[in-house]
Amino acid sequence: MGLFKEELKITPPMGRHFDPLDNTYDAIIIGAGMSGMAAAIRLAMYDKRVLLLERHNISGGLNSYYNRKKRGLDVGLHALTNFAAKGERRRPLTKLLKQLRIPYEKLELTPQFESLVSFPDVSLRFSNNIELLKAEIAQNFPKEVDNFERLLKHILGFNEVALDNEFMMAKDVVDSFISDHSLREMIFCPLLIYGSAWENDMDFSQFVIMFKSIYLEGFGRSRGGVRRVLELLRERLKEVGAEVCYRNGVKEILTHGDQSIGVITDRGQEVIAPLILSCAGFPETLSLIPKHQSHSSKSPLVGKLSFTETIFTLNDRPKDLGLDKTIIFHNDAQSYSYQRPQDFYDKRSAVICLPNNFIDDDYQEGVYRLTMMANYDLWRAIHEDKSAYNDKKNSVLKDSISIMNSYMPKLKSEDITFHDVFTPTSVERYTGHFGGCVYGSPDKSRDGSTPYRGLFICGTDQGFLGIVGSMLSGISMANLHGLMNQTQTASSTESMTTSPL
Amino acid sequence: MEAVEVRKVVLDIIEDIALDEDVSNLNDDIALREQLDLDSMDFLDIVMELKKRHKVEVPQEDYPRLATMSSCVEYLTPKMQ
Numbered sequence: 001m002g003l004f005k006e007e008l009k010i011t012p013p014m015g016r017h018f019d020p021l022d023n024t025y026d027a028i029i030i031g032a033g034m035s036g037m038a039a040a041i042r043l044a045m046y047d048k049r050v051l052l053l054e055r056h057n058i059s060g061g062l063n064s065y066y067n068r069k070k071r072g073l074d075v076g077l078h079a080l081t082n083f084a085a086k087g088e089r090r091r092p093l094t095k096l097l098k099q100l101r102i103p104y105e106k107l108e109l110t111p112q113f114e115s116l117v118s119f120p121d122v123s124l125r126f127s128n129n130i131e132l133l134k135a136e137i138a139q140n141f142p143k144e145v146d147n148f149e150r151l152l153k154h155i156l157g158f159n160e161v162a163l164d165n166e167f168m169m170a171k172d173v174v175d176s177f178i179s180d181h182s183l184r185e186m187i188f189c190p191l192l193i194y195g196s197a198w199e200n201d202m203d204f205s206q207f208v209i210m211f212k213s214i215y216l217e218g219f220g221r222s223r224g225g226v227r228r229v230l231e232l233l234r235e236r237l238k239e240v241g242a243e244v245c246y247r248n249g250v251k252e253i254l255t256h257g258d259q260s261i262g263v264i265t266d267r268g269q270e271v272i273a274p275l276i277l278s279c280a281g282f283p284e285t286l287s288l289i290p291k292h293q294s295h296s297s298k299s300p301l302v303g304k305l306s307f308t309e310t311i312f313t314l315n316d317r318p319k320d321l322g323l324d325k326t327i328i329f330h331n332d333a334q335s336y337s338y339q340r341p342q343d344f345y346d347k348r349s350a351v352i353c354l355p356n357n358f359i360d361d362d363y364q365e366g367v368y369r370l371t372m373m374a375n376y377d378l379w380r381a382i383h384e385d386k387s388a389y390n391d392k393k394n395s396v397l398k399d400s401i402s403i404m405n406s407y408m409p410k411l412k413s414e415d416i417t418f419h420d421v422f423t424p425t426s427v428e429r430y431t432g433h434f435g436g437c438v439y440g441s442p443d444k445s446r447d448g449s450t451p452y453r454g455l456f457i458c459g460t461d462q463g464f465l466g467i468v469g470s471m472l473s474g475i476s477m478a479n480l481h482g483l484m485n486q487t488q489t490a491s492s493t494e495s496m497t498t499s500p501l
Numbered sequence: 502m503e504a505v506e507v508r509k510v511v512l513d514i515i516e517d518i519a520l521d522e523d524v525s526n527l528n529d530d531i532a533l534r535e536q537l538d539l540d541s542m543d544f545l546d547i548v549m550e551l552k553k554r555h556k557v558e559v560p561q562e563d564y565p566r567l568a569t570m571s572s573c574v575e576y577l578t579p580k581m582q
């Protein structure tokens with residue numbers, strides 16, 4: 001999620017030596033989201049002349065932060081998935097740090113304490129050690145112990161990044177192992193809401209990626225939250241000499257036939273480059289090409305999943321009020337409905353993030369964040385009507401507080417020192433993602449290709465998930481389309497560069 | 502450049518890529534990726550660093566020749582004369 005411009009303490013934009021008279025680059029990157037920044041670092045590391053254009057005054061895209069009343073608050077990112085301890089080999093996080101030449105220590109990563117999947121009659125705790133989840137299943141679903149072991153074995157033996165994997169619905173595969181409906185729903189709940197662009201199910205390869213990143217590798221947090229990660233990326237961008245321009249997005253992508261040749265910026269500058277990598281989203285990127293037929297069958301759909309997020313700061317830390325979980329996947333029904341709600345938002349389920357409850361707590365106060373699924377179209381329709389919009393925001397706030405009270409009955413309303421509500425239209429406004437969608441289009445471009453030569457997608461719509469996935473996406477696409485010998489076809493080089501997970 | 506210097510060149514590159522790895526006890530005849538946490542993305546970086554630092558081009562069909570330290574030295578020494 002982006003940020004609220006009017007509230008910002010503006011960080012001085014760096015590298016603003018963009019020279020409109022010398023307008024030819026090796027590569028233009030659209031958007032300073034995490035994937036765009038990672039891509040820019042990789043290309044500039046190997047002496048490419050790179051221009052990174054960001055419409056907003058700060059980087060981060062869907063995972064950003066804002067300041068209010070002297071508080072720095074993260075939006076979007078709850079936790080870093082794919083946790084790895086220092087020196088752990090062949091982990092996505094380790095690969096990413098190596099590719100960007102960022103030493104592990106600089107992340108100052110602290111692991112979660114433990115998280116919870118909470119359904120009406122049963123809860124499952126899990127941590128960064130799969131044994132806890134196994135023990136919880138043994139206790140709550142004793143008949144499923146062997147089934148879960150078999151599922152786990154199948155997952156561990158599955159190559160989720162092979163490019164020739166057949167598309168299989170994950171629920172069909174999991175149903176062939178797990179017989180209990182509740183357990184299946186509970187396993188899927190965190191995996192769907194932490195990254196699926198599809199409603200209620202996902203491709204099995206995606207399921208395995210999510211399963212490993214959440215249940216086997218787990219959650220962590222950088223000291224300083226998302227700011228720390230973005231600072232590290234900005235530091236590297238500066239070191240490798242990428243040119244970064246804030247408050248100057250891309251208004252139009254210039255094409256000649258089916259070849260992209262450059263862009264026109266929001267400020268009207270024409271910039272030419274043989275390579276354009278965009279992390280603005282797949283449909284969003286194509287919409288920058290005036291002649292592109294957005295209704296043709298080849299055009300990617302706009303995703304349907306958007307969210308509200310409520311942020312509270314509290315006088316007490318949740319731990320002191322008896323709540324020690326890091327993330328709670330709350331669901332109030334027998335099944336888990338992961339889809340665009342009929343109403344403005346769906347209060348039957350929520351994800352609660354308690355960033356104090358990582359092992360190392362560096363906050364000055366208690367923080368509580370709550371995310372619910374929301375219907376973009378309904379929010380859009382009342383957006384101009386201030387009083388209707390504020391009424392709905394208030395009802396999100398009220399329901400968020402009532403869910404909060406169910407987990408922290410000792411909390412008194414006077415202990416809430418600050419609150420704020422984001423809606424799907426806030427997401428759209430600050431990230432530029434159509435429909436306020438957070439996990440992008442259901443149509444992914446795994447090799448980053450678009451109908452235009454020279455123009456590629458990175459980030460959410462390339463299909464890797466989470467912030468580790470996002471940065472690996474930028475790295476992979478930069479490697480594949482910017483660093484490998486340009487005469488080689490994508491398919492022959494794919495195995496070298498796009499299978500980091 | 503002598504073989505021993507070429508070895509040093511490759512070792513310096515690997516050390517910079519695999520920041521957290523100890524490269525002092527490498528066996529020159531065992532595949533690098535079996536001893537270190539190196540994958541195909543890292544081998545791309547070895548190739549990119551050779552080009553950036555020493556202007557040596559390694560075409561993709563020759564990547565297998567970078568498998569061990571010995572094969573690296575054997576392959577790269579004539580290219581670095």
